[in-house]
Amino acid sequence: MPIRNGYDRALSWIDELGLDAYTPAYSTPTGAIFKIDAIEMLGSMPGDSVDLVMTSPPFALSRQKEYGNEPIERYLEWFMPFCREIHRVLKPRGSFVLDIGGSWVPGTAVRSVYHFELAVKLAREFKLAQEFYWYNPARLPSPAEWVTVRRIRVKDAVNMVWWFGKTDDPKADNRKILQPYSDSMKTLLEKGYKTKKRPSGHEISENFARDNGGSIPPNLIQIANTESNSFYLRACRERGINPHPARYPETLVKFFLNFLTDPDDLVVDPFGGSNVTGAACDAMGRRWLASELVSEYIEGSIARFETTPLLDPTRTKVADPGI
Numbered sequence: 484m485p486i487r488n489g490y491d492r493a494l495s496w497i498d499e500l501g502l503d504a505y506t507p508a509y510s511t512p513t514g515a516i517f518k519i520d521a522i523e524m525l526g527s528m529p530g531d532s533v534d535l536v537m538t539s540p541p542f543a544l545s546r547q548k549e550y551g552n553e554p555i556e557r558y559l560e561w562f563m564p565f566c567r568e569i570h571r572v573l574k575p576r577g578s579f580v581l582d583i584g585g586s587w588v589p590g591t592a593v594r595s596v597y598h599f600e601l602a603v604k605l606a607r608e609f610k611l612a613q614e615f616y617w618y619n620p621a622r623l624p625s626p627a628e629w630v631t632v633r634r635i636r637v638k639d640a641v642n643m644v645w646w647f648g649k650t651d652d653p654k655a656d657n658r659k660i661l662q663p664y665s666d667s668m669k670t671l672l673e674k675g676y677k678t679k680k681r682p683s684g685h686e687i688s689e690n691f692a693r694d695n696g697g698s699i700p701p702n703l704i705q706i707a708n709t710e711s712n713s714f715y716l717r718a719c720r721e722r723g724i725n726p727h728p729a730r731y732p733e734t735l736v737k738f739f740l741n742f743l744t745d746p747d748d749l750v751v752d753p754f755g756g757s758n759v760t761g762a763a764c765d766a767m768g769r770r771w772l773a774s775e776l777v778s779e780y781i782e783g784s785i786a787r788f789e790t791t792p793l794l795d796p797t798r799t800k801v802a803d804p805g806i
């Protein structure tokens with residue numbers, strides 16, 4: 484069970500990170516969440532201390548979420564101060580992974596380019612290691628006016644996930660996120676492969692037929708964000724708590740934890756929401772810190788830590804080798 488409103492003294496590393504003046508809303512053996520402004524939490528922390536910042540901030544949506552969203556025209560001005568703090572707290576080989584959805588120019592069927600403008604601006608302060616696309620096949624068609632009523636646009640089902648390094652060599656290892664081979668690749672591994680030139684001109688060597696334990700994933704990540712029967716939603720309903728309206732899937736977080744961090748590394752989510760990041764870190768033995776402004780979201784997120792006995796020391800080991 485998480486500890487409410489008090490440090491587990493085992494977490495003295497949090498005090499050492501400049502957060503001794505703040506009382507967490509709750510803490511677990513691996514981390515803590517604070518009901519404070521992200522700028523305050525990040526601003527209190529020393530430079531070069533964080534391995535990964537993984538987050539999904541409020542997007543610049545034309546249809547506002549209940550927690551409030553900055554309009555497109557003010558978005559960069561609002562978001563950049565957080566990014567400067569994120570840059571400062573990252574270790575030299577640390578990463579910043581930013582899940583951000585697209586938007587429409589209000590009242591029109593024209594796409595906003597705010598998330599591309601943001602990436603261009605961030606690429607001047609960070610190094611763009613790679614762009615990922617999170618494809619959510621379960622996304623509902625919207626905006627209804629353009630997609631389901633006038634039928635002049637298609638369903639927008641992809642979020643950009645920008646991966647930035649503080650320097651051009653962020654810690655990463657794609658051998659930790661290998662996917663099962665396809666059936667045709669398995670056959671090829673069994674029967675062998677004859678060296679030949681592809682129509683594209685690429686020379687395919689014999690190394691292609693070497694079994695490396697799995698295939699290297701692409702930068703398109705397919706995860707259906709369907710949590711309708713999950714423990715979290717049920718627990719919120721039972722306790723009369725409003726569930727968070729814009730959660731990202733734990734599988735997305737685990738992908739980047741596996742790829743970019745090691746056990747015990749420190750991961751920070753400044754826009755914690757329902758604390759998916761903290762729960763994923765807890766399951767995988769990473770230390771975590773989060774901030775969130777809305778008490779109800781923090782209250783609901785406690786359910787994520789109640790399904791398994793957190794004080795079991797075996798849970799500090801990596802439990803999930805892949806996604």
Ligand SMILES: C[S@@+](CC[C@H](N)C(=O)[O-])C[C@H]1O[C@@H](n2cnc3c(N)ncnc32)[C@H](O)[C@@H]1O
Pocket residue numbers: 519520521522538539540541542550727729730731732753754755756757758759760774775776777780
């Ligand atoms: C898109 S949601 C994050 C959802 C989260 N990834 C999850 O899966 O539950 C963004 C969150 O940022 C919070 N937020 C907005 N401004 C904030 C700030 N200045 N400091 C801390 N949290 C903030 C909002 O209340 C909202 O819960």
